Amino acid sequence: MKTLIVVGHPDLDGSSTQAFLQASAAGVPTAQWHPLTLNVAAERQALLAAERIVLQFPLYWYAAPAMVQEWLATVWTTRFAQQLAGKSLGVVVSLGRPLRDFHPGGAVGVSLDALLSPFAALAQTAKMTLLPPLAIAQFAYQIDAQRARLLVQYQQYLGLTVPSSFSAQAAWWQTQLAQQPQAALLAETLATRQARLESLRATLAEVKGDD
Amino acid sequence: MKTLIVVGHPDLDGSSTQAFLQASAAGVPTAQWHPLTLNVAAERQALLAAERIVLQFPLYWYAAPAMVQEWLATVWTTRFAQQLAGKSLGVVVSLGRPLRDFHPGGAVGVSLDALLSPFAALAQTAKMTLLPPLAIAQFAYQIDAQRARLLVQYQQYLGLTVPSSFSAQAAWWQTQLAQQPQAALLAETLATRQARLESLRATLAEVKGDD
Known part of the structure; x- marks a missing residue:
């Protein structure tokens, strides 16, 4: 699955969050790191070639920055959007506040889902499959773990067809670990546990079927 | 009450909606029509002088246009926003689609309130009083009535302290009609009815008090 990461950050070089994400994305061969431009033809070609489009930006006053809105208005016109049907759309958003602020009663008073609802509407209009957002809160304060x-x-988020599926995540870990010889044993253990889990699930389904 | 109308429209001269709104605003002496600029000092002076700030823009891909986001990021910084506490914040938004599209199950699939939630969060952060939005759907198709x-x-919306209050609206009509001699009788009738309504309300309160 080819993934295009459309990065819209007004100060890309000064962002430690984006530097971290770029280094992380380098570990996903099928993902392309792409700071957005207003070259309409090139942008459209890149969008059409991707199966997943990830819009990545910091939240400025609770919305996507101006450059992302400008890019949408220029590149992603209503007519062009029709050609994106069937692709998946992800949103990776970095926040200067903790997640607990984004609730009624919290400091922001509004949920992150509400603030990102323009992208839900965009996906619906373009007949794309929307992924749950990946929110990165206060990266600067995050510890190594x-x-x-x-x-x-x-x-x-960049590489899995269904990033929220548990079995897809387990398979991903096995692949990752298999690539590191010293971790082969761990990968094997994980595979065994996953097999047992699936066996248990099958048993459970049978039991339920008996009701 | 002084009202500043911050107009953010990428094609202001070509918009019949904005031309209509500008002509309408001319009838409110306390309201100032103000196409936004990025002159930080002048914009801030205008904002500080107003008691009500109305942000007015078309919805582009379900969000405020890039120029509004740019203006917020440049002029309306977090520190400056602290000086706006206590003012009221209105949003006048024009839509290319009918209002019925803005619901779960509708063509957009998301409510207008959700799409405008960044402004609710903005008002909460700045400790401003948010007004319900004034949405103008498909102005081009609207008939004269x-x-x-x-x-x-x-x-x-521009002139009333509480635009949604019925008695404030009735008082507004009386003032408007009194200014037109031929309408004096109508204004008097309205005033009489409003007085009767208030008398009835007082009686009702007394009756309830007896319970």
């Missing part, structure tokens, strides 16, 4: 988890989540 | 109604709604 959180960043290690983010790397995995992000790579899966 | 609809436009006459829109003119009144828009003028009230």
Whole structure:
């Protein structure tokens, strides 16, 4: 699956979040890191060649930055959008506030889903499959363990057909681990556990079928 | 009450909706028609001088156009926003689709409230009072009666402290009608009815008090 990462950040070189994501994306051979431009023909060609389009930006005053809106208005016209039907659309958004602020009663008072609803509408209009957003809150304050988890989540978001499926994630881990000889044993253990889990699930389905 | 209308339209001269709104706003002496600029000092001075700030724009791909986002990022910084506490914030949004599209199950699949939620979050952060949005759907297809109604709604949105209050609307009509000699009788009738309505309301309150 080819993935195009459309990066819209007003200060790309100064962003440690984006530097981290770019390094992480380099580990996904099928994903293309693509800071957006307003070259309409080139942008459209890149969009058409991808199966998944990931829009990636920081939230500025609770919305996508001006450059993303400009890009949508220029490149992604209503007519062109018709050619994107069937592709999947992801949104990777970085936040300067903690996630708990994005709730009624929280400091922002509005859910992140509501703030990102323009992209739900965009996906519906273009007949694309919307992925749940990947939100990165306060990257600067994240400790190493959180960043290690983010790397995995992000790579899966770029590379897995259904990033939220548990079995797809387990398969992804096996592939990753198999590539590192010292981790072969761990990969084998994981494969065994996954097999047992599937066997248990099958048994459970049979039991339920008996009701 | 001084109202600043911050107009963010990428093709202001070509928009019949905006021409209509500008002509309507001319009937409200306390409202200032102000196409946005990126002159930070001048914009901030205008914002600080207003008691009500109305952001007015067409929806482009279900969000405010790039120029509005650019203006917010440039002029309306987090620090500056603290000086806007206590003012009211309105949103006048023009739509190319009918309102019925903006519902789950509709063509857009998302409510207008959700799409405009970044402005709810903006108001909450700046401690401003958010007004319900004034949505203008498919102005080009509106017949004269609809436009006459829109003119009144828009003028009230700009001029009334609480545009959604019925008694404030009745008082507004009386003022408007008193200015036209031939309508004096109508204004008097309206005033009499409003007085009767208030008397009935008082009686009702007394009756309830007896319970």
